Amino acid sequence: MKVALFATCLVDTMVPQVARATAALLERLGHEVVVPPGQSCCGQMHVNTGYRREAVPIVANHVRAFAGAEAIVAPSGSCVASIHHQQAAVARRAGEHGLADEAAALAGRTYELSQFLVDVLDVTDVGAYYPHRVTYHPTCHSLRLLRVGDRPLQLLRAVRGLDLVELPAADQCCGFGGTFAVKNAETSTAMLTDKMANVLSTHAEVCTAGDASCLMHIGGGLSRLRSGTRTVHLAEILASTEEAVSPDQSTRPAVSA
Amino acid sequence: MTGVFLGLPTAPRGVGHLRGDRSFPDAARDSLRDGQLRANLGHATATIRGKRAAVVGEVPDWAELREAGRAIKAATMARLDDHLVALEEQVTARGGTVHWARDANEANEIVTRLVQATGADEVVKVKSMATQEIGLNEALEAAGIAAHETDLAELIVQLGEDKPSHILVPAIHKNRAEIREIFLRTMPGVDPGLTDEPRKLAMAARAHLRERFLRARVAISGVNFAVAETGTLSVVESEGNGRMCLTLPQTLITVMGIEKVVPTFRDLEVFLQLLPRSSTGERMNPYTSLWTGVTPGDGPQEFHLVLVDNGRTAVLADDAGRSALHCIRCSACLNVCPVYERAGGHAYGSVYPGPIGAVLSPQLTGVEDNASLPYASSLCGACYDVCPVAIDIPSILVHLRGEHVEAQSRTTPEAVAFRALSTAMSNPRLWRLAQRAAGLGRFLARGRPTLPAVLPPPASKWTRTRDLPTPPKETFTQAWAREHGS
Amino acid sequence: MSAREEVLARIRTALGEDRAVVPEIVRDYRTTDERTHAQLLDVLTDRLEDYKATVLRCSPSEVAPTVRAALGTAMGEHSPADVVLAPGLPADWRPDGSVEDDGRPAVALADYAATVTGVSVAIAETGTLVLDGSPLCGRRALSLLPDCLVCVVEADQVVGGVPEGLARVDPTAPLTMISGPSATSDIELQRVEGVHGPRTLIVVLVH
Ligand code: SF4
Numbered sequence: 033m034k035v036a037l038f039a040t041c042l043v044d045t046m047v048p049q050v051a052r053a054t055a056a057l058l059e060r061l062g063h064e065v066v067v068p069p070g071q072s073c074c075g076q077m078h079v080n081t082g083y084r085r086e087a088v089p090i091v092a093n094h095v096r097a098f099a100g101a102e103a104i105v106a107p108s109g110s111c112v113a114s115i116h117h118q119q120a121a122v123a124r125r126a127g128e129h130g131l132a133d134e135a136a137a138l139a140g141r142t143y144e145l146s147q148f149l150v151d152v153l154d155v156t157d158v159g160a161y162y163p164h165r166v167t168y169h170p171t172c173h174s175l176r177l178l179r180v181g182d183r184p185l186q187l188l189r190a191v192r193g194l195d196l197v198e199l200p201a202a203d204q205c206c207g208f209g210g211t212f213a214v215k216n217a218e219t220s221t222a223m224l225t226d227k228m229a230n231v232l233s234t235h236a237e238v239c240t241a242g243d244a245s246c247l248m249h250i251g252g253g254l255s256r257l258r259s260g261t262r263t264v265h266l267a268e269i270l271a272s273t274e275e276a277v278s279p280d281q282s283t284r285p286a287v288s289a
Numbered sequence: 290m291t292g293v294f295l296g297l298p299t300a301p302r303g304v305g306h307l308r309g310d311r312s313f314p315d316a317a318r319d320s321l322r323d324g325q326l327r328a329n330l331g332h333a334t335a336t337i338r339g340k341r342a343a344v345v346g347e348v349p350d351w352a353e354l355r356e357a358g359r360a361i362k363a364a365t366m367a368r369l370d371d372h373l374v375a376l377e378e379q380v381t382a383r384g385g386t387v388h389w390a391r392d393a394n395e396a397n398e399i400v401t402r403l404v405q406a407t408g409a410d411e412v413v414k415v416k417s418m419a420t421q422e423i424g425l426n427e428a429l430e431a432a433g434i435a436a437h438e439t440d441l442a443e444l445i446v447q448l449g450e451d452k453p454s455h456i457l458v459p460a461i462h463k464n465r466a467e468i469r470e471i472f473l474r475t476m477p478g479v480d481p482g483l484t485d486e487p488r489k490l491a492m493a494a495r496a497h498l499r500e501r502f503l504r505a506r507v508a509i510s511g512v513n514f515a516v517a518e519t520g521t522l523s524v525v526e527s528e529g530n531g532r533m534c535l536t537l538p539q540t541l542i543t544v545m546g547i548e549k550v551v552p553t554f555r556d557l558e559v560f561l562q563l564l565p566r567s568s569t570g571e572r573m574n575p576y577t578s579l580w581t582g583v584t585p586g587d588g589p590q591e592f593h594l595v596l597v598d599n600g601r602t603a604v605l606a607d608d609a610g611r612s613a614l615h616c617i618r619c620s621a622c623l624n625v626c627p628v629y630e631r632a633g634g635h636a637y638g639s640v641y642p643g644p645i646g647a648v649l650s651p652q653l654t655g656v657e658d659n660a661s662l663p664y665a666s667s668l669c670g671a672c673y674d675v676c677p678v679a680i681d682i683p684s685i686l687v688h689l690r691g692e693h694v695e696a697q698s699r700t701t702p703e704a705v706a707f708r709a710l711s712t713a714m715s716n717p718r719l720w721r722l723a724q725r726a727a728g729l730g731r732f733l734a735r736g737r738p739t740l741p742a743v744l745p746p747p748a749s750k751w752t753r754t755r756d757l758p759t760p761p762k763e764t765f766t767q768a769w770a771r772e773h774g775s
Numbered sequence: 776m777s778a779r780e781e782v783l784a785r786i787r788t789a790l791g792e793d794r795a796v797v798p799e800i801v802r803d804y805r806t807t808d809e810r811t812h813a814q815l816l817d818v819l820t821d822r823l824e825d826y827k828a829t830v831l832r833c834s835p836s837e838v839a840p841t842v843r844a845a846l847g848t849a850m851g852e853h854s855p856a857d858v859v860l861a862p863g864l865p866a867d868w869r870p871d872g873s874v875e876d877d878g879r880p881a882v883a884l885a886d887y888a889a890t891v892t893g894v895s896v897a898i899a900e901t902g903t904l905v906l907d908g909s910p911l912c913g914r915r916a917l918s919l920l921p922d923c924l925v926c927v928v929e930a931d932q933v934v935g936g937v938p939e940g941l942a943r944v945d946p947t948a949p950l951t952m953i954s955g956p957s958a959t960s961d962i963e964l965q966r967v968e969g970v971h972g973p974r975t976l977i978v979v980l981v982h
Pocket of ligand 1: 567615616617618619620621623645676677678679704
């Protein structure tokens with residue numbers, strides 16, 4: 033299958049290794065990966081901060097960039113959720129019904145990575161090897177908007193060498209919440225503190241998730257604590273194999289401890 | 290379409306308790322520092338979350354009930370005028386008197402006048418969000434009428450000269466030791482040996498209020514559901530204080546927000562299943578009272594129903610936010626909210642805290658009077674999941690953020706930034722330049738994997754507690770294009 | 776414009792000229808019960824006991840002695856004159872010497888220690904007794920003020936769920952739904968029994 037990779041603005045700019053790992057994984061599974069060069073952002077941050085009008089041209093850019101793509105995959109539950117639940121609505125509110133229809137059609141072909149692997153490609157064992165103790169944080173938008181359920185856990189359980197430990201109070205929000213992390217920094221930090229305590233209680237080396245944004249928040253906190261536990265995106269784990277532990281697609285954390 | 294454009298009035302300023310005097314982040318900062326408060330809230334909400342999950346989990350048709358609840362509320366709102374007129378007709382036909390109030394001031398005046406007409410200088414009250422919202426106790430007090438709260442938690446708040454912090458358990462922020470201290474300090478004739486055992490505390494409240502119930506001539510209540518078709522009103526409670534108020538006094542005055550009406554008696558079969566399991570996590574609450582007008586020889590012989598708008602019609606006019614009026618005040622959304630659990634109810638500055646408060650308060654007052662509340666959420670969605678009438682609170686929060694942004698007449702620095710970013714993100718060439726500029730941030734790191742902790746605002750809001758990764762030399766899309774030659 | 780007219784006019788403005796159709800309400804939740812009657816009695820018992828109510832079962836001919844025994848357990852030594860009865864309580868349910876509610880001022884009922892009433896319907900799944908103000912159930916204050924409440928429930932009054940229960944009552948009667956003794960969860964959200972209403976609830980289940 034020809035898969036168009038939507039890196040998302042955050043991954044593309046700040047943690048490119050996550051997108052690289054996604055591409056490597058999909059290619060390893062025998063699929064052709066294309067990266068439409070016009071891509072930027074899904075518009076979620078604008079919508080969620082109240083700039084829904086300003087989000088419309090961003091949505092239009094996204095639709096232009098991915099026009100004609102057969103399947104679109106992004107390593108982010110929250111961006112995919114925004115594509116599914118917000119893009120068409122903000123366009124429609126702005127009176128751009130043509131754009132809304134196109135966005136809705138594109139959303140129908142857009143998948144979060146774990147859903148794409150399990151539901152579309154029908155694989156749970158992606159042939160990965162990752163000899164570390166790992167705990168999984170189900171990010172809120174993957175959990176409640178996309179309902180990815182236990183798909184990421186199915187994928188992780190099939191990774192050779194990986195010791196999966198359950199995260200206590202896993203379904204509690206980590207406190208990222210986009211601009212919430214800045215507008216309500218104290219409350220966000222209080223939530224993060226509890227999340228980190230739960231992560232650290234597992235004695236995992238690595239905390240993983242399907243959203244680079246939440247991981248940047250959790251990882252940034254863990255790094256500040258010099259805790260030694262690091263955050264690694266699910267795609268990076270699934271891309272790792274015995275042979276291919278390259279510097280780009282590796283067991284290295286997004287934020288090193 | 291929004292209420293503002295239709296000119297429908299929001300709840301007036303200067304009366305009632307819908308507005309705080311500080312923004313949410315400022316108020317939350319204080320409560321976050323209060324370790325006792327956080328421990329009390331964490332303990333209480335964890336308890337109730339577990340109970341709710343257990344009793345909801347045992348109902349095989351919960352999803353069907355929830356959908357029916359949602360649909361009944363939506364259907365009610367679609368014909369709210371007709372249902373209110375029907376309700377008025379039924380209540381009047383059965384011996385009650387119906388009053389209409391445009392806002393809090395008018396409702397307070399009506400109730401004060403009705404109490405004065407009885408000659409009473411005190412009333413007993415059943416816990417009611419509507420009367421708290423309109424500031425009825427203060428209005429009565431100004432008229433020389435003492436209002437005695439009779440719900441245990443309300444009593445704790447009233448005796449402690451505190452403010453409610455939860456819609457179901459207003460004293461949730463107090464633990465048993467603190468409650469004991471309040472009782473010892475404020476209850477006349479209380480046993481000095483009172484322990485902090487919850488049962489003993491409840492007994493102390495029983496003794497304190499017993500005589501007040503028996504001498505009361507006027508009671509004031511709210512209402513959970515009012516049935517248009519039959520004129521039946523209902524109060525759902527646990528302690529029996531509600532029954533005391535609804536049964537013993539000669540006069541009963543019920544204050545009700547206009548959204549509390551439901552079309553048919555049959556609709557109660559849905560809500561009386563949804564509400565108790567969602568609120569106290571019980572299969573059924575101990576007492577539900579249902580009454581219609583006046584029954585000779587049984588209960589109050591004079592009954593008044595006061596229907597209050599106070600901004601509700603403005604909410605109704607906004608079809609993207611209207612469903613906030615569907616709320617049955619179960620408080621499940623508060624109990625699962627990670628922001629509420631940490632910041633506490635007082636931080637919201639309104640009688641309606643938590644997720645539903647973060648939408649309803651700004652909707653009732655107009656967004657600009659509660660502008661920080663729609664942002665008081667990480668949009669985690671736990672509230673929507675548990676809401677028994679499926680109110681999509683996160684979407685309404687996002688909608689209200691949009692309303693707030695669009696209500697600004699002056700350009701804020703944030704708006705400048707978001708507009709610039711929008712321009713860049715909708716133009717691939719500009720976006721690459723912007724990304725490259727962001728990449729320059731890596732020089733601040735001097736080769737380390739993270740940026741320095743001391744960055745200027747607004748980045749400092751992030752870096753005070755979290756490291757930021759050092760931006761890479763090259764973005765993914767750049768590298769890919771280079772390697773794949775496009 | 777009166778407040779009434781103004782509020783109604785605001786609603787009409789809010790809803791707009793051409794109103795949306797009223798959404799359909801699908802009632803595909805459970806409105807009947809497949810469990811046998813014996814099972815429902817067990818469920819009712821289980822739920823009531825979960826609320827810390829006492830359930831005593833007896834045959835139709837043993838109601839009065841069972842009620843007497845219940846009162847004895849709840850109150851120990853007591854005078855039958857401390858027990859007040861709903862006026863419509865059948866003669867063969869009445870413990871000897873107790874008095875019928877004579878319509879005295881409601882607050883005077885607080886002088887009694889216990890009440891015996893019947894019910895209008897009982898809902899098994901939620902452990903709920905519905906009293907409807909009829910002579911069998913008595914006026915509302917009767918089941919409220921005395922500290923011990925004994926309710927006699929006949930087997931054919933027991934239904935499965937809330938929809939079946941509400942379908943059996945008159946919506947305009949003064950209804951009280953009772954699920955266990957009075958309780959509160961206001962202290963640390965922990966349920967404790969016994970606040971303003973009766974602290975003891977005993978259900979005599981006749982079958
Ligand atoms: S919004 Fe929903 S969950 Fe929250 S209090 Fe209202 S009904 Fe309950």
